[in-house]
Amino acid sequence: MLVILWIVGALIALVVVALFLLPVFIDTNELVALADEMVGEATGGELRVLGEADFSVFPRLSLNLGEATLTIPPADDTESRIEAKITQLDFGLAILPLLTGRTEVDAMNLSGVNVTITEAVATPEIPVPDDLEDLSDREWEQLGRALRKEREAKRKEMTGATVVSSGLVVAVDAVVLEDVSLTLLDSSGKETLNVAIPLFKVSDVNTEERPITIDGRARLQSPDATPINLSIDGDVRVASNLTDIKVIAVNTRLTGVLSGPIDSTLSGAVTLLPLHADFDLTTALPGGSVSGDLTFAALESPQILVSFESESLNLDQLTPPASSASGKATPVTETEADSSSESAPEGAKPSTAGSTAAASSPATPAPPVPLPVGPLRALDLDLSLGANELIAGGQTITGALLKLRVLDGIADFSQIQGVLHGGQLNTEMVINARRAEVEASIEGGLGGFQIESLLASLDQTDTARGRVDMKWEVETAGQTAQALQVGLDGDLTVEGSNVVVEKVSVQGVMCSAAALINQDQLSHDFGTETALDTVLVEVEFDDGYAEIDPVKLTTAGVSMTGEGRIVLANLDLELELGAKLYEALAEQDEACRIREGYETIKWPVSCEGNLKGDPASWCGLDTDSLAEQVIRNEAKSQLRKQTEKIGSEIGEKAGDVLKGLFGD
Template identity: 25%
Template structure:
């Protein structure tokens, strides 16, 4: 923003210098234009050419008018400047004494074309090799150092020193050329006005209305009061009210005050933010030639996409160019370009963060983004009735992004989670987990499919609706007992405990071991979940307890029934009908029972035969 203000206010000042030289020489228009141009070139190195008329108007006000004026700056790669009309209002009486008292300056149809920056263009995340990315980051560091050394901090000094009562710019257009023949960024200034410019620390009101062409169009409306200390090269922003629309879903309103060092391009600001229902305040330090470039501490009542602006101007521009209005299916490239340009440190607390479809309260984030590496040292908050505590690092320095995360959540309410996912409330209870995961990819789906690591899951008071495992087992037991169930058993499953070790890899989640305890049944098994399709299959072996008869007399068990493992197979798709997920393999059970009965009979008959053989071998006197 400081750079743009320098172009808007600072560059046209050379035209003002031309006017100061021209006014006392109102004799021969061609002669005075030539003399003034030579004087300006001698003082600034800039070459000024007036293609239009130059003259003095006495009505309705005394003013020097210049038409179609071109400014060529001395250094290569500098902006091209052209102004349609320059009007310099002066007091009439001082002219007779050879003095110039400027009361107002108007610039109309100002055109500024800024060449593409020498900083390397944003790297395409699918095209550059790792070695090329290393050279890219080194070139950016070098460009920043060079820019700091060559920074001209006195851009605002000249207009302020002229003590102009009124400065007015209208219908101005700034064209920021981009590297690699990319579409330029067009900034249209509808109006800029300032009153009482001075370097003595007196308040200066400023009003600015501009628009940035594109899709969507970005509009900025700014009203501010500032003062400048010429000796210290410091601008004091006493009060600023701005509204930015088009960059965020709802207009972003900003209030700010603080100090700006014009020489080093540093700003220390206190902020108040508003966007829709979002409210926030905090501090922000901007240092154009230092790292971090942006250092922010913010407290918000609601997380808003406007926070993307904290990535910095380069990153925000890159992200705007990369994102569209279509729905995100997960296959769109990650915003690696924006991450590689960000240089930010932020400490953010949010009362309520909506990250569709989840809501996190009391969210606290501490992050650092530098040269493509985004590190979140702190991610804490309350989510779906549980507590989240995690860390994460996304490394975009390489051609393929690397994700590392570890953490835990405790006491998550499964019913709240399902409600957030718009799923049927088929599961209630609490779940806790801890994880340590890694992944790599260029899209969100690639990161999900590439997850590697382990998750430990534990639960408490879990109830699965629409599926009664004990009822299914009781039905089979009743068939074995050749009886009918007397009670209407519930179509739900109440777990006393449910734990799993989840190993992620190759786009699947392997649940092994998977353990569950019911009141009268113990389940042991393993399963697989496809992360892309959410299809799953789990195979359990159920051990029935003697207390199963408490559920229904027809469910009574004996040693034969409790001695075998009852196979339970569950498969389906998460979000489907739980009542159709699981079944008991009664055929296998009956085969196992039949085999067990045969073995028992063999043992029984074998025992009788052995006893008979023993009886035959004993002496008769022993038998007696």
């Protein structure tokens, strides 16, 4: 036994002496040359060390590398050129603790790293994947079930495996990345993106469940765009089995994406095998705060499970920064704004708004942008959002509830509920993103909402008051937002009673017109309001139009009916209304009496404009049509009188003839 101990001791001593003497026999320059040769064989590039390079083995394995450059030229026109420069690399590892299964690293410092990537001159041909466009809906669902079944089998296999401790203990004082920069250039050498990491530091890296501290900052900059800044700090714990990670608290701040900063706090647990993460997330946005649970399970369905709550969330404030880094904003030209008129249905009148500006502007309208629905095809998401107050498009929804399930390329908004303008909003929407042409359908209604609340939200106060119901059932399809708008197909109905129109009395206006015809004067004050007993508007979407038929409005002594259309491509409106007067109007004022022969006259109101414009200028009395009706009725009246007179004379003479023939 003593001999064996002596032998073991001698071997250990020999190893120790060898470790001491090994650096003496190692030529650092030869190591650098060997590394350069390996880089050349693997990439065709060149590695050059311009500064000092120190290498030692015992008692610590250490590497100190001064300034170095790496250049990887493109093999052809379809590959990018990569140039990298490193100012300093320091690495130190304790040798003896490795014998006990413990890895001790003083620190790893990497600083002054500059990487420049110049994109290829020619775009490489990308292999076209299996075309999902040809799959039927049934085949989509079969494919989805097969993938989920495969994931479930993998999950059970990993869950059933016994996780044992690796026995590996890692202890690193710090990993530091400092002054790191990545620059992307186009083929002409113009910068397209710069990513700068001033500092990223991970302290006390260990597998003994002690807190590991993370601290970092990064900046993304594109030409003529607001820079995006990210900061992160927090603590995590890693178990000895290397599969369980506890996120104690990680705080992030993101600026340059929205009009204000995005501050988030994340805590929870992560299991690597199989990958499953449960987080508590709180995020402060420019328009409010949301908090809730976030789960990601790579081998489960849904893969992403989100449940958020918010006291108040203003979606209108979730907008990009107001200006770019250069201070230049790209204006939307009138040409771009009216470009949709080019796709208006045949026979539709193009919008004239902004035509003068468009004529003087040489700008070319940007081509339509395809809808970014690609990610929906691979997404497996279950989302629930509740908000006491949700603001969108200037409209406030209280008690808002949104439920969304995305699976197999279908986004199903099964619940969109809340109170909007005092009415109950309840609707559903389904988006089919399985093919390039997106299909969407929406069905629901808004019951008993207050007109005055809606108009006030549109900055039109003191216009009307009362409650109406709105129902819709529409569908559409297209590859762009404009195509979805033009492709609407379905019905919309607005119906109400006891609605009051303010600032105008329809009875007064019509009575004044009747009094002129009667050559009389009004004696009754009709006030400045109109109480509508009936409000009915039915809209049918089809062939690029919103056909309005009918429009029915009734009030005491007056009824108005009509029809019209809206061009969906540019929202131009044409509407013709006919008002009819009844004897009930004369009961309020004798001057409003309907003269004999005028009962059939429809007082024509013609409306024309654009829904984006001022409604005050849309409508007016069609005096030409009214004059034609009056003249026609006067002519009929005169002709009737002459006919009756002639008929009376003929009748008398015919009677005399008959009397002469047949006697008394």
